[in-house]
Amino acid sequence: MSAVEPRFAPGARVRVRRADPPGHIRTPWYIRGHSGEIERVCGAFPNPEELAYNRPGLPAQPLYRVRFRQRELWPDYAGAAADTIEVEIYQHWLEPAR
Amino acid sequence: MPLARGAAVADNMGAEESRMRQHHDMGGLPGGPVARQEHDYALWEKRVDALMVLLSQRQLLRVDELRRNIEALAPDAYDKMSYYERWISAITHTLLQRGVVTSDELGRAMAAVEAREAGR
Amino acid sequence: MSSDVHTHDPAHDHRHGHAHPPHEEASERLSYYQVMEIAVRELLIAKNVFTADDVRRAVEAMDARDPAQGARVVARAWTDPAFKARLLADGRAAVRELGYDMATFHLLVVENTATLHNLIVCTLCSCYPRMLLGLPPDWYKSRAYRSRAVREPRAVLKEFGTVLGDDVELRVHDSTADMRYLVLPERPAGTEGWSEERLAALVSRDSMIGVTRCRV
Numbered sequence: 001m002s003a004v005e006p007r008f009a010p011g012a013r014v015r016v017r018r019a020d021p022p023g024h025i026r027t028p029w030y031i032r033g034h035s036g037e038i039e040r041v042c043g044a045f046p047n048p049e050e051l052a053y054n055r056p057g058l059p060a061q062p063l064y065r066v067r068f069r070q071r072e073l074w075p076d077y078a079g080a081a082a083d084t085i086e087v088e089i090y091q092h093w094l095e096p097a098r
Numbered sequence: 099m100p101l102a103r104g105a106a107v108a109d110n111m112g113a114e115e116s117r118m119r120q121h122h123d124m125g126g127l128p129g130g131p132v133a134r135q136e137h138d139y140a141l142w143e144k145r146v147d148a149l150m151v152l153l154s155q156r157q158l159l160r161v162d163e164l165r166r167n168i169e170a171l172a173p174d175a176y177d178k179m180s181y182y183e184r185w186i187s188a189i190t191h192t193l194l195q196r197g198v199v200t201s202d203e204l205g206r207a208m209a210a211v212e213a214r215e216a217g218r
Numbered sequence: 219m220s221s222d223v224h225t226h227d228p229a230h231d232h233r234h235g236h237a238h239p240p241h242e243e244a245s246e247r248l249s250y251y252q253v254m255e256i257a258v259r260e261l262l263i264a265k266n267v268f269t270a271d272d273v274r275r276a277v278e279a280m281d282a283r284d285p286a287q288g289a290r291v292v293a294r295a296w297t298d299p300a301f302k303a304r305l306l307a308d309g310r311a312a313v314r315e316l317g318y319d320m321a322t323f324h325l326l327v328v329e330n331t332a333t334l335h336n337l338i339v340c341t342l343c344s345c346y347p348r349m350l351l352g353l354p355p356d357w358y359k360s361r362a363y364r365s366r367a368v369r370e371p372r373a374v375l376k377e378f379g380t381v382l383g384d385d386v387e388l389r390v391h392d393s394t395a396d397m398r399y400l401v402l403p404e405r406p407a408g409t410e411g412w413s414e415e416r417l418a419a420l421v422s423r424d425s426m427i428g429v430t431r432c433r434v
Contacts, residue, residue, distance in 0.1 A: 020118040024166040026394045028341050029119040030126035030368065042324070045396050051162035054196065063395050070371075070390075074126070079372045082387040088395035125341030125392065126369045129362040132377055136355045141277070142252050147353070148276035149259060152268045165343055181344075181359055183251040190258055199261055207257035215248055 003044035003060035004091060012038045013097040014066060016089060024052035027093045035097040036068035039086055047090065062091040121173040143182040149189055159192045167191040283352035285423035287318055288400060291350070292426065293418035295327075296405045309400065313350060320349045320398070328391065329402040330431070335386050336401045337375070337428035339367035340393040347398040351423060358427065368392055378429040401428040408434050 008014055018033035026048050041064055046057030070083040077083070139147075153159040167188035168176070176184065193199045248256070263270055291313055295302040305312040309325030325347060328336040340346065344359040357363050367374050371390050372382060382388055391399050403425040409417060424430040 024162060024169060025120070025123075026342060028125045028368075028392060028394060029117075029123045030341075042395075042397060048162045048395070051160050052166035054160065054163060065397075070388075074369055078370060079388060080382075080384045080386070083371070083389070084387060085368055085390040085392060087392045088397055090395070123342060124361060124365040125339075127365040129365040132357050132362045132366070132374060133360060134357055134377075136357070139353060142255050144277045144280060145259060145273060146255055147280055148273050149255070149262075151276050151280075152272055153262075156267060158267065168343070177361075179251075181356075183249075186251050186255045186258070190254055193258070198265075198267070199258070203261055204254075204257060207261050208253050211248070211253045211256045211260075215253075 001044075001046070001060050002058050004062060006041050006044075006062040007091060008038050008041070008062075008064060008094065008096075010038050010040055014038060014064075014094045015097040016066070017093050017095060024049055027089055028087065030073065031066075031068060031087055031089075032093075034068055034073055036066040039065040039067045042088065045090075047092070064089055064091065064094065066094070120169060121176055122169045146182045146186045146189070150185065153189065153193075158196060158198055159189065163192045163195070164188045167195075280348070280352065283349065285351050285421075285426065286418070287316075288347070288351045288423070288426045289418040289421035290414070291316060291318070291400070292402060292421045293414040295402055296417055297414055302402075305402070318350055320347070323347070323349060323398045324396055325350070325400060326391075326397045327400045327402050328389070330404045330428075332404070333386055335382050335388050335428065335431075336399075337367060337371050337388065337390045338393060338399040338401060339364060339390060341365070341368055342392075342394055345393040345398060347400055349398075350400065351426065355423070375429060378424065380430050401426050403432045406432050406434045 013035060014037070015035040016027060016031050016033060020029070020032070041062060044060035044062050047061050048057065050057035065086050066089050067084050067086045069081075070077045070079055070085055071081060073085065150159065150161075150164060154161065164185065165188075168184045170191075171179070171184060171187070179187070190199075190204065194201065194204075259273060262268060263273075291305065294316065295305050301312065301315070304315075305327050306329060309327040310320045310323070312327075313320060313325060328338075330336055339358075341364045344354060344364070346354040346358060348354070363374065368390055371388050375382065375388075393399055403421065405417070406420060409420070420432045420434065422430060422432070425432045
């Protein structure tokens with residue numbers, strides 16, 4: 001299975017692109033435009049946006065678990081400063097955070 | 099604060115932009131208390147689940163197609179239908195899209211089931 | 219929940235002579251989607267895609283999966299540090315040691331400690347480690363849980379009777395892709411020397427989702 005090379009390593013700061021395309025999207029709306037840190041590289045998987053239309057979704061996209069601070073996501077977050085959320089995001093949705 | 103489909107929202111940097119959130123993509127939206135009562139799955143619901151498993155194993159359906167078809171339901175249908183009603187609808191649409199069944203076949207089969215029921 | 223082991227045609231399960239559990243749709247008219255389910259299944263059987271027996275066996279296989287399986291995994295991890303290390307490194311391979319097959323899904327086991335509490339949600343649909351725990355509860359699939367668990371997780375936990383101190387990091391996992399998650403709850407105090415079986419009885423489904431903790 002052909003795969004795209006991983007761009008990011010654990011610990012890298014990344015930003016989730018802000019885009020709202022139609023179709024089957026596995027990047028939740030609430031994290032688009034936000035920045036976090038790569039927690040781990042999960043491997044490469046066929047792109048679900050393409051699989052949803054019965055296309056092969058190749059080359060496989062690296063999938064990452066990205067960790068965000070809750071207080072950075074929600075202006076009114078009512079929890080501890082250390083609280084986090086981790087989301088699996090495909091590489092084509094990520095760019096380096098400035 | 100993220101709003102529902104089609105509403106213009108201010109992003110974190112203060113700029114207005116129009117955003118489009120798909121109806122099923124509900125993380126972060128306001129919600130009521132989590133209702134704790136559970137129901138025993140009915141046999142028809144378990145059969146829908148079995149259908150998904152059997153079709154996936156035979157590569158006649160991908161879970162991604164199932165999800166896409168669920169997400170394509172109109173918002174009020176999505177909210178009103180039960181979990182397995184959404185599944186059987188999406189499974190059937192996937193099979194139609196794949197050409198495994200035709201609407202004609204489905205229409206005749208469903209009418210036959212209805213007739214059988216009415217005859218009881 | 220009884221699994222249906224009668225040898226009759228599953229299409230007529232709700233209309234046969236003998237007694238059946240009351241949750242079957244025995245006396246109500248079939249809904250549009252129930253009719254669709256029957257029609258699709260019968261069509262696919264007629265087309266030799268699968269047999270009625272395949273359907274019955276798939277239903278029984280899912281019925282056989284339940285949270286007790288996950289509880290056994292947790293109890294083994296509590297008592298066997300080497301297994302626990304393998305579980306945290308590669309959940310799928312580790313649970314296979316106990317006979318549980320996760321098929322193609324990767325199982326990520328996340329450990330609760332004194333300073334870290336994990337909570338699992340799938341905001342986009344309702345991904346859940348079904349192959350290990352069986353079917354998820356209704357509330358896990360509900361709008362209220364899916365929308366609020368990422369934004370106000372502590373309030374949601376409180377509804378389940380779980381209160382975390384400010385010194386505890388609450389980490390929510392939104393299961394958006396190919397990973398499936400299992401929380402490894404903290405082993406309760408006062409259980410030293412307990413057998414795996416006795417420990418497993420303390421582990422509820424809800425504690426493996428992360429909305430509750432295990433208690434003696």
